[in-house]
Amino acid sequence: MTENVNADPAELAKFSELAHRWWDPESEFKPLHQINPLRLDWIDQIAPLEGRCVLDVGCGGGILADSMARRGADVLGIDLADKALRVARLHALEAETPRVRYREISAEALAEEAPQSFDVVTCMEMLEHVPDPGSVVRACALLVKPGGWVFFSTINRNPKAFAFAILGAEYLLKLLPRGTHEYAKFIRPSELAAACRHAGLELVHTRGMEYNPLTGRYWLSSDTSVNYLFATRRPAE
Template sequence: MDTETTRGTTVDQAEIAKFEAMAAEWWDPNGKFKPLHMLNPCRLDYITRQIAAEYDRDLSAEQPFAGLRILDIGCGGGLLSEPMARLGAEVVGADAAPRNIPVARIHAEKMGLQIDYRVTTAEALAEAGEVFDVVLNMEVVEHVANPASYLAACQQLLRPGGLMICSTINRNAKSWLMAIVGAEHVMRWLPKGTHDWQKFITPDELYDLLRGAGLEPVDRKGFVFNPLGWSWSLSDRDLSVNYVTASLRP
């Protein structure tokens, strides 16, 4: 695997190449990112509720996240950055894949949104002294070369008391069947090879990694797909495939 380890980054160039090849399709709900478009309402429900609870914000307000600085690391085409901007946050969208950022910028301009999109890494942002109230770290940790170092960089990006939302995929027989065989080979939602099952992380492993990075895990939920309703929902118990965590920097 072609993994870049210079300059203290955990970027995996082989993983970046996969997503660069799909960059133009970020905003096509029926394209290669169809699974994320389907999952996005469920992700946003969890994210917005966690931020509102932590910062005592009223989600019924016009711009409930006004005054909050949010980093969307691994932002892709901006599927999460744009809703955060609409809710009033100051948003930085960062991605190590250079082809993703122009796609995100163009779409944000069309939507009339001000989002600071950058081709950069968590490590580079931390080294520059950037600080955020919230870090959105969604479906990224299973693609980096060194999860422990990557999460340590994310911790540095949070102000004391700051919140990180981190989602990934569990590692077990079910996740292999659903996330790789089902999504990549049967449904063909994603190109073959998008995910590496060996890089998936169990919930307990992620909690250990978060604690090792100096973060305090406070919540975790499962994202559960219902093939009958063709929809996603949150679960307190079922973390068997996709799941999300919330943690704080003390």
């Protein structure tokens, strides 16, 4: 890996070790399987996916990319974790998922290679795992066509988010492996909004995501104090 790649080798190794479990709905990736219908429907309501050219940045094992392809989009998933991409490709073959492909490339490198190529760009649960999230935001803004949509989701940085996303999810409820997240890498909505503005993206919709540990239910709400989602748009030229 070259020094200028915006990725943390420890983060890539962490997810590579679990790569074979991406598509096990009862594995460490169970929360991703549970929240995927929520984020998929939200994206599809704002930017209908049928017939769209879509890029999923930080696709991992392909949970979101696969589901967007099944909604009728032509999807490219990109990641720098080779083992996760191999799992994604294998699942696409086994499930006969149409119109989805995967590449090992960074968002920044793809932005140089293919700017303004996608109707929709998604970057979900990824920004809190890279050294320079602003660089990813800028790359996403370059990759989307004028008038196109860019979706982000990440975790707020405040005491409640630490209590819920780290102490609660990783230590008490064991929803995620310990060490999945680092509090210092969490991103306040104001910080992400500023990064979007600087990249030329307009923030259009914001939603929070909540979880009830008693019922095991996730839902979208107006509470962005822990997990939250942004829908941004590149102005039409």
